[in-house]
Amino acid sequence: xxxxxxxxxxxxxxxxxxxxxxxxxxxxxxxxxxxxxxxxxxxxxxxxxxxxxxxxxxxxxxxxxxxxxxxxxxxxxxxxxxxxxxxxxxxxxxxxxxxxxxxxxxxxxxxxxxxxxxxxxxxxxxxxxxxxxxxxxxxxxxxxxxxxxxxxxxxxxxxxxxxxxxxxxxxxxxxxxxxxxxxxxxxxxxxxxxxxxxxxxxxxxxxxxxxxxxxxxxxxxxxxxxxxxxxxxxxxxxxxxxxxxxxxxxxxxxxxxxxxxxxxxxxxxxxxxxxxxxxxxxxxxxxxxxxxxxxxxxxxxxxxxxxxxxxxxxxxxxxxxxxxxxxxxxxxxxxxxxxxxx
Amino acid sequence: xxxxxxxxxxxxxxxxxxxxxxxxxxxxxxxxxxxxxxxxxxxxxxxxxxxxxxxxxxxxxxxxxxxxxxxxxxxxxxxxxxxxxxxxxxxxxxxxxxxxxxxxxxxxxxxxxxxxxxxxxxxxxxxxxxxxxxxxxxxxxxxxxxxxxxxxxxxxxxxxxxxxxxxxxxxxxxxxxxxxxxxxxxxxxxxxxxxxxxxxxxxxxxxxxxxxxxxxxxxxxxxxxxxxxxxxxxxxxxxxxxxxxxxxxxxxxxxxxxxxxxxxxxxxxxxxxxxxxxxxxxxxxxxxxxxxxxxxxxxxxxxxxxxxxxxxxxxxxxxxxxxxxxxxxxxxxxxxxxxxxxxxxxxxxxxxxxxxxxxxxxxxxxxxxxxxxxxxxxxxxxxxxxxxxxxxxxxxxxxxxxxxxxxxxxxxxxxxxxxxxxxxxxxxxxxxxxxxxxxxxxxxxxxxxxxxxxxxxxxxxxxxxxxxxxxxxxxxxxxxxxxxxxxxxxxxxxxxxxxxxxxxxxxxxxxxxxxxxxxxxxxxxxxxxxxxxxxxxx
Numbered sequence: 001x002x003x004x005x006x007x008x009x010x011x012x013x014x015x016x017x018x019x020x021x022x023x024x025x026x027x028x029x030x031x032x033x034x035x036x037x038x039x040x041x042x043x044x045x046x047x048x049x050x051x052x053x054x055x056x057x058x059x060x061x062x063x064x065x066x067x068x069x070x071x072x073x074x075x076x077x078x079x080x081x082x083x084x085x086x087x088x089x090x091x092x093x094x095x096x097x098x099x100x101x102x103x104x105x106x107x108x109x110x111x112x113x114x115x116x117x118x119x120x121x122x123x124x125x126x127x128x129x130x131x132x133x134x135x136x137x138x139x140x141x142x143x144x145x146x147x148x149x150x151x152x153x154x155x156x157x158x159x160x161x162x163x164x165x166x167x168x169x170x171x172x173x174x175x176x177x178x179x180x181x182x183x184x185x186x187x188x189x190x191x192x193x194x195x196x197x198x199x200x201x202x203x204x205x206x207x208x209x210x211x212x213x214x215x216x217x218x219x220x221x222x223x224x225x226x227x228x229x230x231x232x233x234x235x236x237x238x239x240x241x242x243x244x245x246x247x248x249x250x251x252x253x254x255x256x257x258x259x260x261x262x263x264x265x266x267x268x269x270x271x272x273x274x275x276x277x278x279x280x281x282x283x284x285x286x287x288x289x290x291x292x293x294x295x296x297x298x299x300x301x302x303x304x305x306x307x308x309x310x311x312x313x314x315x316x317x318x319x320x321x322x323x324x325x326x327x328x329x330x331x332x333x334x335x336x337x338x339x340x341x342x
Numbered sequence: 343x344x345x346x347x348x349x350x351x352x353x354x355x356x357x358x359x360x361x362x363x364x365x366x367x368x369x370x371x372x373x374x375x376x377x378x379x380x381x382x383x384x385x386x387x388x389x390x391x392x393x394x395x396x397x398x399x400x401x402x403x404x405x406x407x408x409x410x411x412x413x414x415x416x417x418x419x420x421x422x423x424x425x426x427x428x429x430x431x432x433x434x435x436x437x438x439x440x441x442x443x444x445x446x447x448x449x450x451x452x453x454x455x456x457x458x459x460x461x462x463x464x465x466x467x468x469x470x471x472x473x474x475x476x477x478x479x480x481x482x483x484x485x486x487x488x489x490x491x492x493x494x495x496x497x498x499x500x501x502x503x504x505x506x507x508x509x510x511x512x513x514x515x516x517x518x519x520x521x522x523x524x525x526x527x528x529x530x531x532x533x534x535x536x537x538x539x540x541x542x543x544x545x546x547x548x549x550x551x552x553x554x555x556x557x558x559x560x561x562x563x564x565x566x567x568x569x570x571x572x573x574x575x576x577x578x579x580x581x582x583x584x585x586x587x588x589x590x591x592x593x594x595x596x597x598x599x600x601x602x603x604x605x606x607x608x609x610x611x612x613x614x615x616x617x618x619x620x621x622x623x624x625x626x627x628x629x630x631x632x633x634x635x636x637x638x639x640x641x642x643x644x645x646x647x648x649x650x651x652x653x654x655x656x657x658x659x660x661x662x663x664x665x666x667x668x669x670x671x672x673x674x675x676x677x678x679x680x681x682x683x684x685x686x687x688x689x690x691x692x693x694x695x696x697x698x699x700x701x702x703x704x705x706x707x708x709x710x711x712x713x714x715x716x717x718x719x720x721x722x723x724x725x726x727x728x729x730x731x732x733x734x735x736x737x738x739x740x741x742x743x744x745x746x747x748x749x750x751x752x753x754x755x756x757x758x759x760x761x762x763x764x765x766x767x768x769x770x771x772x773x774x775x776x777x778x779x780x781x782x783x784x785x786x787x788x789x790x791x792x793x794x795x796x797x798x799x800x801x802x803x804x805x806x807x808x809x810x811x812x813x814x815x816x817x818x819x820x821x822x823x824x825x826x827x828x829x830x831x832x833x834x835x836x837x838x839x840x841x842x843x844x845x846x847x848x849x850x851x852x853x854x855x856x857x858x859x860x861x862x863x864x865x866x867x868x869x870x871x872x873x874x875x876x877x878x879x880x
Contacts, residue, residue, distance in 0.1 A: 037763030041770045041801075043393035051800070054770070056477050057392045087393050089563035090386050090547050096564075155598065163602050170608040172594050177377065177566070290594045292565045300564070303731065305763035 006333065010326055017322040024318040025078065025311070029071055032307045039063070039305035043087050061087065061307065074311075083315070084308030088301060093312040097294060101316065102187025103174055104286070104293035108279045110209055111216035116271060119221045123228025123267075124260060127236060138225060146222035151284035154215035158288070161211060168211050172290040175205045212289040216282055220274045227270045231263035238262070264335050272328035276321045373879060374587040376861075378872060379600050379609045383564045383593040388546040389521045390478035399521040400871035401567055401591065404584075406524035406552035407577065409433045409447055409466065410515065414865045420634045421865040425785060428515050431577055432461055432525055432553065442510025442823070449501045455527040455553045456572055463497040468528035470495045470505075476541035480522030486790065487517030509821055516785050521869055527551035555584040555875045566592040569874075585863075585878035597735075604629065604856050610879075611857035611864070611872060616735055617676040620854040630859045634866040635680035635850045638786035640698045642779065643744070644804040644845035649775045651725075656717035658843040661776075662703045664710035666747040671849055673739035678852040692840065695832020697788040698847050701840060710751050722752020728777040729758075730765035736851075737778050770801045779804055780851070784868045788832040789819035796844065805844035812838045 040058040058064050062073060077084060083093035126138040148156075161168035169176055174189055179201060182192040190209070193202035235241060236259050244254045283295035294313060301309035386394045389402040413427030430436065433447040453461040471492040473480035484490070488511040496504045507514055517523070526546065534545035550558050555577070556569035569589045576582060592609075594600050601619035603609040605628075615623075624631045645652040645661060652658060667683040685700035687693060714720055727744055729737035738759070745755040755776075760768065768774045781795050781802065795802050797813045812835060819831035855864050855872070863876045 036767065037761055038767040038770070039763055041766045042763035053392055053479065053482060060392070088385055089383075090391065090393075091563055099562075155596075158599065158602065163606065166606070170603055170606070171599055172379070172592060172603065173565070177590055177592060178372070178375070287595045288599065290592075290596065290599065292562075296595065297564065303761055303763070305761075 006330065010330065013326055013329070014322065021315065021318050021322065025075070025315055026071070028311050028314040029074055030067075032305075032310055033067060033070075035305065037305040039087065039307060042305055057087070078315070083312035086301065086309045087306045088304055088309065093308045096297060096309065097312055097316055099187070100292055100294045100297050103291060104279055104282065104295060106174075106188045106190065107209065107212055107216065107285070107291060107293060108275060108282060110213040111220070111278060111282075112271065112275050114213055114217035115220045115224055115274070118217070119224035120228050120260075120267065122221070123225040124232055124255065126225070126229045127232035128255070130233060135229075138229070142222035142225050145218040148218065149284070150215050150219045150282070151288050153218050154212065154285055154288040157211045157215055169204070169207050171208075171211060171288070173208065173292060175201070175208055179204050212285050212291055215288075216278060216285050220278060223270055223274060224267060228263065228267050231266045232259060235259040235263040261335065265332060268328055268331050268335060272324050276317070276324050279320060280317050375590060376586040376588070376611070376874060376877060376879075377590045377592065377609045378874070379592050379594045379603055379612050381593070381595055381597060381600065381614050384561070384567045384591060385563050386547045387550050387558060387561060388478075388543065389524065390473070390476070390480050391543065391547050392479060394479070396869060396871050397591065397593075399869045400873065401558075401569070402521060402524055402552075403554075403869070403871075404556040404569060404589070404874050405550045405554040405558060406526070407432045407453070407461075407554050408519055408523055408525060410436065410519045412516070412519050412868065417634070417637065420632055421863075422634060422637065423865060423868050425516060425787070425868075428519060431519075432466070436515070438515070443507050445505040445507070445515060446498070447503050447505070449503070450577075451501065452576070453553055454574055455530075455551065456557055456574075457527065457530065457551075458574075459527065459529065461525065461527075461553050462500045463503045464500070465528045466503045466525055467495050467497050468531070469526045470503075470523060472526070472541045473523045476543060478522070478541070478543065483520055483522050483784075484517050486785070486794075487511055487514040489514060489517060510823060511821065512823070513785055513787070513790065513820075520784050524552060527553070556589060559588070564593060566590065584875045586874065589874045601856075604858070607858060610861055611855060611877070613853060613855045613870070613872060615854060615856055617674075617678050617854070620678065620856060621676050623856055628859065630857050630861065632855045632857070632864050632866075633678060633852045634855075636782070636853050636866075636870060637680070637850060638784065638868060639780060639782040639850055639870070640682065641848045641851055642781075642804075642845045643848060644777055644779055646772060646775050646806050647808070647844050648772065648806045651717065651719055651723055652775055654717045654719075655842060656713045657719065658846075660710045660713035660717065660751065661748070661753075662701075662710075662843050662846045663706045663713065664748055664751050664753070665703075665846060665848075666705050666743050667703075667848070668705070670740045670743050673743060674736040675849065675851055678854060680850040680852075682847040682849050687840075692833045692836035695788055695829040695834075695836065697786070697791040697832065697836065698850070699836060701847055703846070705747070707747075707750055714751060714753075720752075722748075722754065724754040724756070725776050726756045726758045726774075728760055728765065728768070728774050730760050730762045732762045733778075733780075734759065740778060766801075769804065772806050777804075778848075782870065786868075788828075788835060789816050789822075792816035792835050792839075793820065796839070807842065807844035809838060809842060809844075812842075 039061060040054045040063060043057050044053040062070055086093050086096055089096055122138045126135045129135055158171045162171055175181065182196045182198055182201060185192050185195055189205040190202060193205055241254060241259050244258045280295055283299045286293040286296035298310060298313035380397055382395050382397050384395065384397045384401050386398050389399050408431050410428045410433055411431040412423040412425060413429050414421050415424040432449055432453050434450045436445060436447045438445050449461060449463060455461060474484055474489055475492055488507050488509060494506045498504050530551035531542040531546060535542040555572055555575045557572050559568040559570045561567050571584055571587050573583055594603065597616045597619065600612050601615050601623060604612050605623060620631060623629050643665065645658050647653055671677055671681055682698055682700050684704045685702050687702045692699060714722065727741055729741055741757045745757055748755050783791055783794065792812065793816045796807050797803060797816055815831050815834050819828055822828045822831060853866055853870055857864060860880045861877055862880055863878050865873060865876045867873050
């Protein structure tokens with residue numbers, strides 16, 4: 001399959017998702033306005049803030065206009081790449097999201113990576129000896145991981161590694177507060193530190209990342225390992241694996257090249273879904289570790305009825321979902337060349 | 343379990359051990375740096391912006407000077423701000439004319455803005471004009487000190503400014519010490535003003551142009567602010583620059599993490615821990631815990647005096663005798679604070695004209711039943727009790743106890759936990775019948791409390807009380823210069839409050855400042871934040 005053709009198809013796929021994104025945009029806009037709670041009153045909470053201040057804030061937030069007008073204004077703003085201004089941080093929502101998205105992505109991707117490199121082997125091992133002690137062990141581990149909420153495992157990890165043992169750095173933010181930050185090129189600290197060759201900084205950022213990434217990973221190892229196991233079982237019992245075995249191919253080559261490669265498609269699908277949900281759902285981990293990501297930002301905004309950031313966040317999540325689905329489809333093509341993006 | 347898994351764990355453990363072995367390279371700078379952690383965040387550098395947080399106030403107190411500031415005094419062995427002592431900050435001295443209508447302030451000759459230019463009376467005039475004219479929060483605050491118009495501020499010479507008052511107002515000068523009337527470098531601000539924004543509100547939100555003890559180094563709204571010392575600033579209590587070279591203000595949303603950080607010595611000071619954590623840390627005895635009752639604040643159970651059945655004074659009294667005060671105080675605050683219940687008033691009259699004073703109420707279900715009967719509701723009634731999510735850690739156990747206790751006299755309570763924005767909206771619209779809230783006054787004088795929280799139709803009149811006598815006395819007391827008469831007015835107001843029982847005062851929660859034992863100089867401030875300029879390290 002030609003690489004160019006894939007790009008064109010991917011572009012078409014992106015275009016066709018625009019109506020869905022538009023729907024998300026309008027729906028979130030209306031939903032925010034239906035929710036009870038007047039943001040103007042909330043933000044005018046200083047001592048002595050009276051009617052005048054409330055009106056002032058209402059005007060600043062554009063809430064003094066009728067809702068259809070607000071919607072039109074909002075759509076035209078979004079069309080020009082302006083997602084409005086957050087009352088909480090006082091900054092443009094696009095700026096806030098641009099600064100915070102890399103933090104969330106870095107954390108989520110690391111967590112997903114940890115989850116995948118633990119879950120896939122676990123699933124494979126469990127599938128090789130179904131019903132054995134190992135299989136039960138994996139099941140136990142997965143159950144433990146999934147039944148302990150991320151903030152509990154996060155707090156536990158902090159308690160053990162930071163509070164009791166003093167091994168981990170203090171669990172606040174992406175890098176030691178006294179360290180200096182690299183110039184922001186990609187927003188991914190691990191990459192930015194490498195780009196300027198600051199290995200000490202890289203190490204600091206890496207240490208800071210370990211605990212939150214593990215507590216997030218623990219939660220998603222279960223679905224990934226279970227899917228790998230189920231899919232491997234099917235694959236191992238299929239004709240082509242039996243054939244491979246019967247012609248005397250090595251065990252490694254049978255399991256990895258034939259069975260796993262065929263079993264990996266559902267894992268990729270699930271990994272895509274897991275990634276998108278993690279990105280939005282890691283709010284608790286972000287809170288526990290004071291991680292300056294988008295999810296905790298959106299939650300604070302929601303509690304404060306700060307419309308613009310919530311709308312911006314939902315739009316961002318929808319876009320990420322579209323892109324992740326696309327990436328999953330492309331990976332499908334790599335894992336199984338018979339699959340093409342349509 | 344899997345070999346791979348255990349190997350990975352081993353590797354991580356090894357990595358962590360190595361990382362500890364490497365000594366931290368920032369050890370020297372630690373002693374000269376103050377790291378303050380908080381659950382909230384700094385969202386603007388100009389405290390005047392609507393929506394600004396208390397953390398933002400603390401930052402602006404360090405980056406800007408005001409004309410005057412509050413002194414401090416000891417209250418039960420702890421330092422607290424002193425409303426009655428006003429000292430100069432940018433002003434070297436001040437005079438109040440005998441008729442009380444003119445305040446003349448003389449500026450320090452050596453005061454300079456952070457860009458090196460001298461602070462002049464023109465800058466002061468521009469800043470005060472801005473505070474009363476621009477669409478900023480200062481406007482409503484300064485109004486309480488009869489400061490309403492730019493005509494009241496007059497430049498006499500480059501170092502002297504005169505403020506004219508329509509009436510002698512004892513809150514005029516204290517108002518200048520609050521967080522809003524910051525003195526801004528007017529040349530810098532004007533250079534960044536636009537036609538639509540002549541007071542540079544947009545620019546000042548993200549930049550500072552002050553003369554304060556600290557200069558902003560980095561500002562990440564919602565995450566952290568780092569400030570470095572202004573070496574030229576000499577307006578500290580001992581005429582010196584501030585002690586700490588750098589101050590880091592960092593948002594750490596998880597309360598238990600804040601407790602861990604300060605316990606392990608990674609953070610220097612924190613004021614918003616959970617009461618249970620404070621108690622545990624205090625018991626360990628390695629940290630300094632300074633617990634000051636917030637003497638300018640009150641937590642209460644409020645009843646909407648216009649919604650039946652709370653429009654009946656006997657119902658309100660019944661509630662006052664049916665609240666399980668001691669249990670609530672223990673469950674919500676672990677007993678940390680100053681109770682405002684269980685007092686005995688000799689001959690049934692208020693012993694003092696101060697606000698708030700402990701009320702002569704305690705849990706007495708028989709008395710509560712009598713009042714319910716007098717109200718014509720012997721069987722009780724049903725209502726809702728609301729609190730906001732932001733206060734859940736203290737209000738939730740309280741609400742459960744209220745429900746349980748009122749149930750015994752036939753009042754069925756449905757607990758409502760509302761998101762903060764929804765709660766403030768409903769309070770503003772006067773729709774909640776029965777709820778808990780807290781109030782704070784920066785200038786805690788009796789008349790100020792009564793005027794702001796018990797009169798008019800504004801939002802802060804939580805109980806929606808409309809009592810002609812109370813309103814009249816509170817207004818009169820505002821301009822009362824005779825101390826004895828003022829005390830009498832205060833007693834009158836307290837007596838009306840007790841007999842009308844618009845809402846039930848519960849307690850003044852403690853402000854628990856937990857700090858490393860090396861930190862000194864902490865003073866409880868009117869804005870309930872840390873004034874970084876007060877602190878030093880032994």
